[in-house]
Amino acid sequence: MTDIATYNFAYLDEQTKRMIRRAILKGIAIPGYQVPFASREMPMPYGWGTGGVQVTASIIGPDDVLKVIDQGADDTTNAVSIRAFFKKVAKVAVTTETAKATIIQTRHRIPEQPLTAGQVLVFQVPIPEPLRFLEPRETETRKMHALEEYGLMHVKLYEDIARHGRIATTYAYPVKVEGRYVMDPSPTPKFDNPKMHRSPALQLFGAGREKRIYAVPPFTGVVSLDFEDHPFEVQTFDQPCALCGAENVYLDEVILDDHGGHMFVCSDTDHCEKRRGDPTSSSWGDRAEGAGGADGQSSPSSTPIPALRADPPHNGEGKEAE
Amino acid sequence: MTDEPLLRVSALSKFYGSRVGCENVTFDLWPGEVLAVVGESGSGKTTLLNCLSTRLLPSSGTASYRMRDGQWRELYRMSEAERRFLMRTDWGFVHQNPADGLRMTVSAGANVGERLMAVGDRHYGRIRATAVDWLSRVEIDEDRIDDEPRAFSGGMRQRLQIARNLVTGPRLVFMDEPTGGLDVSVQARLLDLLRRLVTDLGLAAIVVTHDLAVARLLSQRMMVMKDGRVVESGLTDRVLDDPRAPYTQLLVSSILQV
Ligand SMILES: Nc1ncnc2c1ncn2[C@@H]1O[C@H](COP(=O)(O)OP(=O)(O)O)[C@@H](O)[C@H]1O
Ligand SMILES: [Mg+2]
Numbered sequence: 001m002t003d004i005a006t007y008n009f010a011y012l013d014e015q016t017k018r019m020i021r022r023a024i025l026k027g028i029a030i031p032g033y034q035v036p037f038a039s040r041e042m043p044m045p046y047g048w049g050t051g052g053v054q055v056t057a058s059i060i061g062p063d064d065v066l067k068v069i070d071q072g073a074d075d076t077t078n079a080v081s082i083r084a085f086f087k088k089v090a091k092v093a094v095t096t097e098t099a100k101a102t103i104i105q106t107r108h109r110i111p112e113q114p115l116t117a118g119q120v121l122v123f124q125v126p127i128p129e130p131l132r133f134l135e136p137r138e139t140e141t142r143k144m145h146a147l148e149e150y151g152l153m154h155v156k157l158y159e160d161i162a163r164h165g166r167i168a169t170t171y172a173y174p175v176k177v178e179g180r181y182v183m184d185p186s187p188t189p190k191f192d193n194p195k196m197h198r199s200p201a202l203q204l205f206g207a208g209r210e211k212r213i214y215a216v217p218p219f220t221g222v223v224s225l226d227f228e229d230h231p232f233e234v235q236t237f238d239q240p241c242a243l244c245g246a247e248n249v250y251l252d253e254v255i256l257d258d259h260g261g262h263m264f265v266c267s268d269t270d271h272c273e274k275r276r277g278d279p280t281s282s283s284w285g286d287r288a289e290g291a292g293g294a295d296g297q298s299s300p301s302s303t304p305i306p307a308l309r310a311d312p313p314h315n316g317e318g319k320e321a322e
Numbered sequence: 323m324t325d326e327p328l329l330r331v332s333a334l335s336k337f338y339g340s341r342v343g344c345e346n347v348t349f350d351l352w353p354g355e356v357l358a359v360v361g362e363s364g365s366g367k368t369t370l371l372n373c374l375s376t377r378l379l380p381s382s383g384t385a386s387y388r389m390r391d392g393q394w395r396e397l398y399r400m401s402e403a404e405r406r407f408l409m410r411t412d413w414g415f416v417h418q419n420p421a422d423g424l425r426m427t428v429s430a431g432a433n434v435g436e437r438l439m440a441v442g443d444r445h446y447g448r449i450r451a452t453a454v455d456w457l458s459r460v461e462i463d464e465d466r467i468d469d470e471p472r473a474f475s476g477g478m479r480q481r482l483q484i485a486r487n488l489v490t491g492p493r494l495v496f497m498d499e500p501t502g503g504l505d506v507s508v509q510a511r512l513l514d515l516l517r518r519l520v521t522d523l524g525l526a527a528i529v530v531t532h533d534l535a536v537a538r539l540l541s542q543r544m545m546v547m548k549d550g551r552v553v554e555s556g557l558t559d560r561v562l563d564d565p566r567a568p569y570t571q572l573l574v575s576s577i578l579q580v
């Protein structure tokens with residue numbers, strides 16, 4: 001009757017986890033380099049974060065506290081499902097609070113609150129190859145990385161300026177890592193690119209369908225590509241968050257009614273709730289209180305592993321959404 | 323001019339299994355010199371050109387190139403990184419089919435600017451100004467700069483390919499039947515343009531063609547190939563006006579349909 005017992009800790013078998021950890025270590029040793037790995041089938045379709053889930057499953061331990069966000073929000077179906085999945089298969093504590101998390105799995109955002117040493121940010125990546133846009137041949141893109149031939153990345157930015165008068169790429173904005181490898185930061189808004197630069201946290205990237213893992217170790221230089229006369233800049237917003245008044249954060253447009261009513265609010269829901277002192281923000285059922293390892297042999301649940309389903313992918317601006 | 327060649331080729335051979343691609347080719351190319359390689363289909367012209375441009379490794383023989391710093395380098399001993407760098411800086415390669423040498427899905431301006439960006443130019447305005455300049459030099463209207471080559475005629479594509487190759491100021495350009503796929507009137511215009519550019523820029527070039535008129539117009543010297551071997555070489559006017567090898571005599575008298 002113990003569904004859990006039929007699964008290894010964190011779902012993946014130990015050999016698979018070791019294989020993935022080796023790929024992660026190699027990625028850390030060569031910042032920004034895409035390491036091939038033998039991606040496993042996960043109980044969810046590709047496109048819903050299988051790469052990130054495998055990375056998280058391979059690094060998570062019983063004492064970890066996991067936060068999962070999707071477009072900045074902890075409460076979307078995808079984030080809730082992945083959180084519930086790890087609560088179930090690893091019995092770890094989960095949280096929505098950025099500061100309390102030891103591992104944050106994310107799709108499309110980096111939390112507003114600066115990360116600290118010891119935290120790990122795991123990105124779900126749909127298309128790891130930044131050169132794919134102009135060079136579909138994998139043999140050629142690998143050679144370009146090996147020989148540091150990155151002129152093509154600027155061709156893409158040149159096209160942007162020629163067409164739109166400015167660099168119009170706003171998501172998956174290419175970066176150069178530690179002066180060497182050009183990397184796709186996954187479809188996060190370029191607003192978040194500066195947060196990657198010399199971050200004290202370890203940043204890991206998992207692409208399940210494409211079978212690639214890459215990494216940015218703590219305190220690593222991450223520089224957004226640009227032109228001297230068209231320097232990189234982040235998005236700015238005309239007004240502060242309509243709910244908490246925050247400025248200099250990434251805002252989502254929320255449609256209020258059928259009559260064109262809308263407002264701009266923090267995409268980082270935890271950040272917004274914290275600022276508002278929202279009491280409901282700490283009353284979630286799956287928050288950190290239920291530390292998996294802590295409350296011992298917690299009741300072998302008879303509920304099955306939650307089926308991981310998710311909201312339809314958000315628009316990834318020209319990229320296939322994860 | 324200098325008293326040293328730019329390229330020295332010695333006993334170069336390429337076999338495809340037991341089939342001869344080209345065999346025992348030896349010649350020097352001088353700075354600013356245009357050499358035409360002529361011969362009928364299957365005579366080994368493209369094989370030779372691809373070996374010289376290091377797109378293909380020969381079975382035996384050597385080729386040395388005098389780099390911009392004056393140092394001689396043995397081409398087939400260079401690392402791939404060095405060869406690729408040479409190919410996008412000091413060399414050009416003009417394909418018969420422009421689609422093989424262009425990025426068809428990016429604008430004409432980006433096609434011309436790519437090599438500049440590849441060698442580290444990071445100033446959009448400067449890259450664009452250079453692209454405008456090069457488009458005008460190959461007689462493409464400035465207002466086509468943001469169009470993709472897909473929308474261009476065959477002649478325009480070929481001129482764009484030439485601009486894309488010349489933008490880094492190469493010293494040596496390889497061309498494989500550069501006028502091959504074009505209508506006769508378009509060919510004539512392109513030949514005029516090529517001749518002018520080559521002269522103005524003092525380019526050295528190796529031009530593969532089956533068309534003796536192209537050789538006559540563009541080259542100072544020519545090599546005639548048959549079955550992978552060079553059967554005659556010399557100054558273009560001399561070879562065409564006073565062919566010595568019986569095979570060249572046949573070619574020139576147009577008895578052979580090349
Ligand atoms: N990739 C190849 N594999 C086998 N044989 C080839 C290959 N390429 C060319 N050849 C042969 O080498 C000879 C020279 O061909 P090529 O260099 O293409 O001549 P040309 O350009 O003068 O028409 C021909 O006999 C041709 O069939
Ligand atoms: Mg040929």
Ligand SMILES: [Zn+2]
Nearest residue numbers: 241244266272
């Ligand atoms: Zn807010």
